[in-house]
Amino acid sequence: MRIATWNVNSITARLPRLLAWLESSGTDVLCIQETKTTEEAFPTDALAELGYESAVRATGRWNGVAIVSRVGLADVVGGLPGGPEYDGVEEPRAISATCGPVRVWSVYVPNGREVGHPHFAYKLQWLKALRDAVADDAAGDRPFAVLGDYNIAPHDSDVWDPTAFIGATHVTPEEREALAALRATGLDDVVPRPLKYDQPFTYWDYRQLGFPKNRGMRIDLVYGNDPFRSAVSDAYVDREERKGKGASDHAPVVTDLTV
C-alpha cells in the first residue's frame, strides 16, 4: 500500500499534475494540503474517474485539506476537535479517515508567520490540540499516521542553511518541543530518503531559485505509530514533482507499507 502527503498549493492550479501523478505513482491514499478552494469546487468527479474517493475540509481561498483514497474511505472526521480559532474562525486544517487497514490524518499546521506574532501562538496551541486529539489512536494497535505540512523542520539538518533561519519560525525550540510532545504519544518520524543530494527536503521556496539551488526544507512529515512504522518498507521524497512549469512549491512524500 502506498500512502503519500503533498501540499499542492491550490488543487485547482495543480489538478492536471495531481491526476497524472496519482496514476504514474500508483498512490493508494493521498493526504492533500492547501487545496485553496471550497468543498463545492473540489474536483471530486475528476478524482472519482481515476477510482479515488474524496474527503474534503475546505472553505475557500486559504488552507483546506483532503484525503483521497482508492482503498476505502470511512469514518471521516473533519476538523481538529478542541482546536483553537484564529481571528474567531475555525480554519480548515485537519481531516482524518480510515483507509483500508490504516487510519490517517491530513494536517496543515499553521505557518506562524513570525516569532511573537499571534499566529505563532496559534500554531503552538494548534499543535497541542493535535497531540491531545491523536493520543488514543497513536497508542493503539491499528496502523496510524499523521501526515501533512507541519511547517516545522525537526532538526537543523532539515534546512539548507541553519544560519539563514536564525530568529525565524519553523526552527524554534518551542516548535520542536511541540513536535516532541506529539511524538511522546507514540508517534515517530518516518524519515524519507532523498532522490538527489543528501537531505530529504520537501519544500523549496518559489523565490530566488530555491529549487535549482536546493535551498530547501523538510517540513512535510509522516508521523506514524509503532504498527505503522513496522509496516514501512520504503519512504522517499518525489522531488521530480517539484520540477518544471506548474509545480507546487512542495514535493510529495511517499511511504510504502506492507499492509
Place this chain on the structure above:
DNA sequence: ATGTCAATGTTGCATTGA
C-alpha cells in the same frame, strides 16, 4: 530547467499569505 505563485477584491493591477 530554474531569478515566485495563486486567489480574490480594490479587477485587468493591488493585496495577502506562503
